[in-house]
Amino acid sequence: MVGEAKISVLGIFTTIVLLIAAIVTLYPLVYILAISLSDTASVVQGKVWLWPEGLNFDAYMQVLKDNRIPKAYMNTVFYTALGTSINLAMTAIAAYPLSKSNFIGRKYWMFGIVLTMFLNAGIIPNYLIVQKLGLLDSVWALVIPNAIWTFELIILKSFYEGMSSQIREAALIDGASEFRILFNIVIPLSKPALASIGLFYFMGHWNSFFIPMIYLNDATMYPLQVVLRDMLIFSEGSGASLVDAQALAPQAKKNATIVLSMIPVLLMYPFVQKYFAKGVMLGSEKG
Amino acid sequence: MPDVSHALQPLGKKTYKSRLSATLKHIKRDRQLLILFIPCVAFYLIFRYGPLYGLIIAFKDYSVWNGILGSDWVGLKHFVKFFSSNDFILLFKNTLLLGFYALIFGFPFPIILAVLLNEVRLKWFKKSVQTFTYLPSFLSVVIISSMVIDFLSPSSGMINKLIAMLGFEKIYFLIMPEWFRTIYVVSDIWAHMGYEAIIYLAAIAGISPTLYEAARVDGASRLRRMWHITIPSILPTILIMLIMKVGNMMRIGYEKVLLLYTPTTYEVADVFSTFVYRKGLLETNYSYAAAVGMFEALVAMFMILSANYFSRKLGGKGLW
Numbered sequence: 347m348v349g350e351a352k353i354s355v356l357g358i359f360t361t362i363v364l365l366i367a368a369i370v371t372l373y374p375l376v377y378i379l380a381i382s383l384s385d386t387a388s389v390v391q392g393k394v395w396l397w398p399e400g401l402n403f404d405a406y407m408q409v410l411k412d413n414r415i416p417k418a419y420m421n422t423v424f425y426t427a428l429g430t431s432i433n434l435a436m437t438a439i440a441a442y443p444l445s446k447s448n449f450i451g452r453k454y455w456m457f458g459i460v461l462t463m464f465l466n467a468g469i470i471p472n473y474l475i476v477q478k479l480g481l482l483d484s485v486w487a488l489v490i491p492n493a494i495w496t497f498e499l500i501i502l503k504s505f506y507e508g509m510s511s512q513i514r515e516a517a518l519i520d521g522a523s524e525f526r527i528l529f530n531i532v533i534p535l536s537k538p539a540l541a542s543i544g545l546f547y548f549m550g551h552w553n554s555f556f557i558p559m560i561y562l563n564d565a566t567m568y569p570l571q572v573v574l575r576d577m578l579i580f581s582e583g584s585g586a587s588l589v590d591a592q593a594l595a596p597q598a599k600k601n602a603t604i605v606l607s608m609i610p611v612l613l614m615y616p617f618v619q620k621y622f623a624k625g626v627m628l629g630s631e632k633g
Numbered sequence: 634m635p636d637v638s639h640a641l642q643p644l645g646k647k648t649y650k651s652r653l654s655a656t657l658k659h660i661k662r663d664r665q666l667l668i669l670f671i672p673c674v675a676f677y678l679i680f681r682y683g684p685l686y687g688l689i690i691a692f693k694d695y696s697v698w699n700g701i702l703g704s705d706w707v708g709l710k711h712f713v714k715f716f717s718s719n720d721f722i723l724l725f726k727n728t729l730l731l732g733f734y735a736l737i738f739g740f741p742f743p744i745i746l747a748v749l750l751n752e753v754r755l756k757w758f759k760k761s762v763q764t765f766t767y768l769p770s771f772l773s774v775v776i777i778s779s780m781v782i783d784f785l786s787p788s789s790g791m792i793n794k795l796i797a798m799l800g801f802e803k804i805y806f807l808i809m810p811e812w813f814r815t816i817y818v819v820s821d822i823w824a825h826m827g828y829e830a831i832i833y834l835a836a837i838a839g840i841s842p843t844l845y846e847a848a849r850v851d852g853a854s855r856l857r858r859m860w861h862i863t864i865p866s867i868l869p870t871i872l873i874m875l876i877m878k879v880g881n882m883m884r885i886g887y888e889k890v891l892l893l894y895t896p897t898t899y900e901v902a903d904v905f906s907t908f909v910y911r912k913g914l915l916e917t918n919y920s921y922a923a924a925v926g927m928f929e930a931l932v933a934m935f936m937i938l939s940a941n942y943f944s945r946k947l948g949g950k951g952l953w
Binding site: 374459469479490597 | 656659660662663665666667669670672673674676677679680681682683684685686687688690695701745746749750752753754758761762764765766768769771772773774775776778779780782783784789791794823826827854855856859888891892906909910913914919922923926927929930933934937938
C-alpha cells in the first residue's frame with residue numbers, strides 16, 4: 347500500500363514537472379504568434395498574453411508589402427537549397443573513399459581531416475581567404491567555405507562502413523567502376539543517413555546569420571536572418587537606438603516575420619523528429 | 634658488425650624499391666577513388682588549412698595592399714600588446730565565466746528531463762513533451778535573441794509587465810551588466826535542454842529491462858528504481874558529456890552574445906570572438922584581431938584535447 351502511494355506521488359510529480367517544461371518551452375512561441383495576429387492597439391497596451399486580441403493579419407500583409415522581407419525570404423530559400431545540395435554532394439562523395447578500409451593513405455587523410463576539428467584559425471583568417479578568393483558579396487561565400495562539416499562527414503563515413511559490402515564487391519567483380527558503385531548503389535542505399543545529415547545542413551543554412559552578415563555587404567542579398575537581426579538592432583531592447591522603437595520595427599511585424607521564418611522548420615518537423623534524433627545518436631556514438 | 638650492415642643494405646634498398654612500386658600499384662588501383670577524393674582534399678586544403686596558414690598575419694602588420702606574404706613581420710608585437718592590455722584579463726574572465734555558468738547551470742536540466750520522461754507511461758504524453766521541448770533547438774539564434782529582447786523589454790515585455798503588476802520598478806535588463814550572464818544562461822537552457830536530453834534518453838533506452846523487472850520483484854519502488862538503476866546506468870554517459878562540455882567551455886555561443894550585448898554590458902558580455910569581430914572586421918585591425926583569435930583557439934584546443942584525454946582515461950570513447 348505504501349508502495350502504491352509512493353508510485354502515484356512520483357507520477358504526479360513527474361507529470362507536473364514535465365508539463366511545466368513543455369509550457370515553458372512552448373509559451374514564448376505561442377506568445378509570438380499571438381502578438382503577430384493582434385491589432386496594434388492591443389499590443390501597445392500590453393493586453394496580449396496568450397490569445398490574439400483583435401485578431402487580424404495586418405502584420406503579415408505589412409511583411410508581404412515590405413520589399414525587403416519577401417526578397418530576403420527568397421534569398422534564404424535559395425541559399426539553403428543550393429548550400430544543402432552542395433553539402434550533401436560533397437559529403438556523400440568524400441565519405442566514400444574514406445569508408446574503404448584499404449583506400450591509399452586512409453589513416454593520414456583521416457588524421458588530416460579530424461585535426462581540423464581542433465585547429466580552428468578563427469574568424470579573421472577565414473575572412474581573408476574568402477576575400478582573397480573574391481567570394482565576398484556572392485552566394486559562394488555562404489556555401490563553399492563550409493561545404494563539408496567534418497562531423498557529418500564522419501557520420502556518413504561510418505554509415506557507409508556499416509553497409510553490407512557484398513553488393514559492392516559483386517558490382518566490382520562485374521566490372522562496375524567506383525563511380526557507378528557510389529552513385530548507383532551506395533548513395534541510394536544511404537538515404538536515411540543522407541536525410542539525417544541533410545537536416546543538419548538544412549538547419550545550418552536556414553538559421554545562419556553570422557556568416558552572411560560578415561560576407562555580404564549588399565543589402566538586397568541579405569537572407570531572412572540578417573534582416574531579422576536588423577529589425578532587432580532597431581528595437582528598443584538592444585539600446586542601440588534611442589529613437590521610438592515602435593515606429594521603426596513594430597513588434598507585430600517583427601513577430602510575423604519570425605513566424606514566417608519558422609514555417610519551413612515546422613513543416614519539416616515530422617521528418618526532423620524521425621531523422622534528427624538518429625543523427626544526434628549517430629554523432630554521439632561515432633564522432 | 635660492419636658485415637651485417639653491409640649485408641642488410643641491398644635488402645633495405647630492395648624493400649624500399651618494392652615498397653615504392655607497391656605504392657604506385659596501390660595508387661593505380663585506387664585511381665578512381667582518388668579522383669572522387671579530389672574535391673574533398675581541395676576543400677580541406679583551401680578552407681581548413683588555408684586559414685591556418687593565414688594565421689601568420691598575427692605576426693605581421695597585415696595590410697590589404699601588401700597581402701599576407703608582402704606585409705612586414707613584427708614578431709610578437711600584437712600578442713604583447715594584447716597581453717598587456719586590460720582587454721586580455723576582461724575577455725578571458727568573461728569567456729570562462731559565461732562558459733562556466735552555462736555549463737554548471739545548464740548541465741542538470743537535460744538529465745532531469747530525460748530521467749523524468751523515462752518514468753512516463755502514457756506514450757502520447759511522453760511524445761508531446763519531447764516534441765515541444767526540443768522544438769527550440771531548431772530556432773535560429775536571431776529568433777531566440779529576439780524573443781529574449783521582447784520578453785525583457787521595459788515597455789512591452791512580459792517580465793516587466795509582471796514586475797509592474799507586483800508593484801516594483803521596471804528593470805532595464807539588457808543594459809544592466811549584472812543581468813547579462815543570467816539572461817545568457819537561462820536562454821541557453823531553454824534552447825538546448827530538449828536536444829541534449831535525446832542523448833540521455835538513448836542511454837536510458839539501452840538499459841536492460843531485466844534490471845527493472847528484478848528490482849520490481851524485489852519490491853523496489855519507482856523512485857528507488859530510478860535512483861538505483863536509471864541514474865547509475867547512465868552515469869558513464871553523464872560523465873563523458875560533462876568532460877566534453879568542460880572541453881568546449883571556451884566555445885561560447887558568441888552569435889547570441891553579439892545579438893544581446895550592448896556597449897553598457899561589454900564589461901561582462903564581451904568575449905574573445907565578439908572582440909575579434911569588432912577589432913578585425915569592424916575596425917579592420919586584422920593582425921591584432923588574428924592574434925587574439927589565435928590565442929583563443931590555442932586555449933580552446935588545449936581544453937578540448939585535455940577533455941578528450943580524460944575521457945579516454947576513464948574508459949570512454951574520445952571524440953575520435
